[in-house]
Amino acid sequence: MSSEELSKLVVEGMEDKKAEDIVIMDLRSVKGSISDYFVICSGNSDTQLEAIAESIEEVIEKKSEESAWRKEGFSNKEWVLLDYVNVVAHIFKKDKRAYYALEDLWGDADIKRLNPTSA
Numbered sequence: 001m002s003s004e005e006l007s008k009l010v011v012e013g014m015e016d017k018k019a020e021d022i023v024i025m026d027l028r029s030v031k032g033s034i035s036d037y038f039v040i041c042s043g044n045s046d047t048q049l050e051a052i053a054e055s056i057e058e059v060i061e062k063k064s065e066e067s068a069w070r071k072e073g074f075s076n077k078e079w080v081l082l083d084y085v086n087v088v089a090h091i092f093k094k095d096k097r098a099y100y101a102l103e104d105l106w107g108d109a110d111i112k113r114l115n116p117t118s119a
Contacts (some may be wrong), residue, residue: 001064003028003036003086009063010039010082010089011114013056019043019091023103026110036086038109040102042094046077052091053080060084 007024014022019041027033043049053074060066066084073080078096082089090102103111 001066006060006064006066006084006087007037007039009060010037010056010084010087013059014039014041014052014089014091015115016055016059017043017048017052019048019052020094020115021097022114024112024114025103025106026112027106029110030106030108033106033109035083035088038088038090038102038106040090040092040097042092042097044094049077049080049091049093050074053082053089056082056089056091 011022011024021042023040025038025040026036027038028036041052043052057068068082069085070083071081078093079100080091092100
């Protein structure tokens with residue numbers, strides 16, 4: 001499965017649990033990038049962050065039979081990361097997303113916003 005197809009499955013898992021402000025960052029043309037895609041979203045609570053992460057895992061395992069290479073953040077639930085090597089899903093609480101500002105750090109990426117909300 002291509003990294004582009006995998007990024008779409010991540011989005012599907014995010015949308016299934018009503019994730020907000022979903023962004024797909026295409027990093028393939030960024031020199032020194034660590035992945036092909038970052039897919040970022042926000043959630044409103046610990047429970048929603050966990051539900052989004054579980055939904056992403058379920059969608060990907062069902063449709064591609066792939067598993068996350070690495071998972072982080074399930075204990076504090078402020079920034080959950082699912083690393084599929086070429087695609088990394090970042091699930092943030094809103095305040096942590098603003099603090100870490102990945103969209104700004106990787107500003108050279110091609111950024112596609114799927115469901116922006118006004119702040």
